[in-house]
Amino acid sequence: MSRTEFTQVGKVARELEQCMKCGFCAYVCPVYQEEKTEASLARGKNELVKLLVSGELEINRELADRLYKCTGCMTCTANCPARAEIPRIVVAARADLAGEMGMRFPYGLIYRQVLAKRGVMGLALAAASRLQGVLMPRTSGTLRHMPDFLSAFGKGRRIPSVARKFLRRQLPEVTAAAGRRTLRVGYFSGCMNEFVSPEVGRRTVELLARRGVEVVFPRVQGCCGAAVFLGAGDFETARKMADRNAAAFEGLDYVVTDCATCACALTEYAHFLADTPEREEAYARFSGKVRHVASFLVDVLEAADFRAPALFDGKKVTWHDPCHLNRHLGVREQPRRILESLGGVRYVEMPEADRCCGMGGQFNLLHYELSMKIAKRKSENIEAADADVVVTACPGCQLQLADSASRLEKPQRVVSLMDVIE
């Protein structure tokens, strides 16, 4: 008895047969490396989804717990002889789970299980709701999921200071190109740059403008939806976000973002969220224009000359590959080329630079201790590189690396790629 009501998993049913159960994913899966149980492994998750589809397992909390124990890093796929995309199957399954179990899971779970544990979470939520209160009228219905982001700072973490002045109050709607205009692009800020680190967003826009690009910063853009559809499987909500974002960037040459997770989520709209031919077409057209800034600078502008701000003079920097940038989007060499070209700064490659840091968005909220164990190996690799500064291009990774550095009392500074180039 096949369960046809699983619309999302139904779409990937063929993919389920791709896994040949060789078990090679055991060697690379960061979650399995810590847990050592078959259900934590890609092969095991594939089997669970198969049994869900065949009706031998039903949707319940036990199943959901196991399907949420995946950072989505795609290391299994990258090393899979059959290229089985099990993390994407897991996302599809989460959508069906969310559909059936309702939004109490996993949001309900986060709030009950995680938030309840630390009083500090209350502060985070209060801050978040205040933010939303302030924003909602201005952006009339823009969907933001700051609670997810901010709740990540609980459990002994510092709450990052929310910016005094959000990015949209610092940047004009259009920033003119310096000199002759070559391209006209849209800038997608992402929630972190919008609310927490607007200076990064400003640096990106100004850098692009200096290189002859006119930058449009559409006010109606919202959250990319990564936490909502890739994390929580709430495709319904995410579709509204995707519609809004796709419409906001019509008519521009490119959509540039400096957040790896946003870049990844924006390019996944068609695959996961398209439920009508119109959406399929609109999402595909939008996704085709999305570039992470590292790829935009190196591949589109063919820029090769970068300088680092004076405060990085003489420093040794290393690069951490965000999974969303490296394995999801295939952007691997570009940031390295940028860092290697910086005068006055020495670039060193850390061991296992592309190993997942353990953040995985919601994964970190649901499985914080496990997430920190994965981060520990990253921290050891950073230490082995003996670098002063760790550079990355994903606010999620940045939070995780900074959190784990402070927990393990490591001296390295963690910064965004946009912090080190001018």
Added chain:
Amino acid sequence: MLKPEIIHRLQEIVGKDDVLSAREDLATYSYDGTTNWTGTPEVVVLPRTTGQISEIMKLASRHRIAVTPRGAGTNISGGSVPTRGGIVLCTVKMNRVLDINKTNLTAVVEPGVVLQDFNNMLAKENLFYPPDPQSFLGCTMGGTIAENSGGPLCVKYGVTKHYVLGLEVVLPSGYVMKVGGSTVKNRTGYDLVPLFTGSEGTLGVITGITLRLIPRPAARRTLMAIFDDMTLAGAVVSSILGAGIVPAKIEFVDNFVIRRIEEKMKIGLPVDAKTMLLIDVDGSEAAVESEADRILELLKEGGARIARRAKDEAEAALYWKARSAGFAAIYSAARTVIAEDVTVPRDRLSEYIQRLDEISRKSGFPIVLIGHAGDGNIHPSVSTDSTDKEDLERLEDTLTAIFEMALELGGTLSGEHGIGLEKKRLLSRALDPMAIDAMRKIKTIFDPDNIMNPDKIWENA
């Protein structure tokens, strides 16, 4: 169903976190690397010490509960699939390398150590453990001992049993028995080490392993040859070995695999080629140079269209990656794929290849060839997209024809995968009846109640 007090006792032995009994966990211990064999356990335990395993076995003995030992479950014989519910005893959390001794050239490891992790540690010490089952990224040392695993390097270096010096084994009664030792020479009574090596978990749980190591060879060369005729390629393998050269690896892939590799990797192989041979030679710098030269001569004399050295390490690595992806290419090409493991004497290779071709033509099922030509272990993979019962029965008959042909050529049923569930129906045809009787008696000595990986190797046990 296991009684709650059994689960409770297991939790007392290993701790709550290391006992899994949720349906959603049990379902993930119901398979191995094969497609055909499944069976769900009633509980999974992940012990961390020999003492815990001894207590688990005592409990299982007292209550006559079937125990299926396993490591990472990468085997391809059905060997780690539970057939009677019971306990799956998974050793992956016992994963310490206890000793690497550079003077004795030995290592002591726990069963859950992953082969690739072990290899990485040895490489740092310039040491070498040759057995190389192609599941090295997942498989555990305990599993490779229980399966007596082999791989491409076995042409020159032999299989797992040639490297096991001593074992610690927990018997079904819970008794912790030591066999062998840590010396290369050891002539003390019957040698029980090779009895447990390859026992497929049917005699006891391997908990401690002492291995012989060798120094890492100083140099290595990879050679590639292309043939327009499969039997010619088979004959060349025989002639290389006949010339007194033992390469480290001689691997064979057929036209189907070459085309699939080119589809996926595009490394410039001629897609009309009938066979590619990949050959590694290793040893001292001078020896590998002269051996490589001589092999290239033999390849050309034997009718190779192309025969050359990989130009550098990177190209060699690319060829070997293509080879290791070969199996995946086959598995992903059809709904049902059965990769067989028959092995024939090396001087019968071209006859073997020819006979497989005849079987394929007669049955109508494509047979794809990939594997270890150097030791006569070229795996024929038979595949079909049909789900029709009659077709699947004919597939079974085709497999039987392959086994019978291999036995006729003086070969064996399984070179390296083991019997498990997959090949037990054919065991009696491959062995002397007296040998079967002796083996059954040995099983009874160690496992009188038949709780240790029951239904494996033996039919109607």
